[in-house]
Amino acid sequence: MFVILLAIVSCASIQAPSHIPSKDDLVKKVYVDKNFTLEQQKDLAYAMYQWECNTDGMVKFTVSYGFDMNNYHFIENAGYALVIEKTDSLDHEIQEMDKLKTASKTIGLYIAGSDTEASRILLVGDRIFYDSLYIATMQHEIGHAQGMGHSSSTNSIMYPLIPNGAWHITDYDLEVLCTIYNCDPTKFKRNCEQ
Numbered sequence: 001m002f003v004i005l006l007a008i009v010s011c012a013s014i015q016a017p018s019h020i021p022s023k024d025d026l027v028k029k030v031y032v033d034k035n036f037t038l039e040q041q042k043d044l045a046y047a048m049y050q051w052e053c054n055t056d057g058m059v060k061f062t063v064s065y066g067f068d069m070n071n072y073h074f075i076e077n078a079g080y081a082l083v084i085e086k087t088d089s090l091d092h093e094i095q096e097m098d099k100l101k102t103a104s105k106t107i108g109l110y111i112a113g114s115d116t117e118a119s120r121i122l123l124v125g126d127r128i129f130y131d132s133l134y135i136a137t138m139q140h141e142i143g144h145a146q147g148m149g150h151s152s153s154t155n156s157i158m159y160p161l162i163p164n165g166a167w168h169i170t171d172y173d174l175e176v177l178c179t180i181y182n183c184d185p186t187k188f189k190r191n192c193e194q
């Protein structure tokens, strides 16, 4: 007998005490864990590109691949740095999140940093089974890194149950972003390659 398990997966975020957001917050140095496969690195790069091109470069990432996760405490300008970490369901931070949710399993977690500590995106490798889910989850977590919260609309990349929400950045998401950063979302040309 063939059994298909449909997992409901979701995201959690831990936001730091907020400062007044400025567009400088949208220009980040990104450090990608050396444990991602080449294919997964491509997925992460594609997700970052989607944010960059949908905002005409207002969101901008400078990415270093092959980063050793033991070194993230020594990052320069940590307040503008984002570490992308590949973890698994045995990670205690993920297990703590699972305990808070009975109906879903955590596949992504955003943990806000501070002026001296880098922010972190944790992706749960043994629960993200395919490339398009990596791309969607990563776009969602970047939204958190930009100060966006969860959306109750399924027409949003920020819907917390990731498979049920939008799998791409929507007009609605850009409106929310521009509410935070005081921009005009209708001005974005959004010439994105697919």
Ligand SMILES: [Zn+2]
Residues within 6 Å of the ligand: 011, 012, 013, 140, 141, 144, 150, 160
């Ligand atoms: Zn989330």
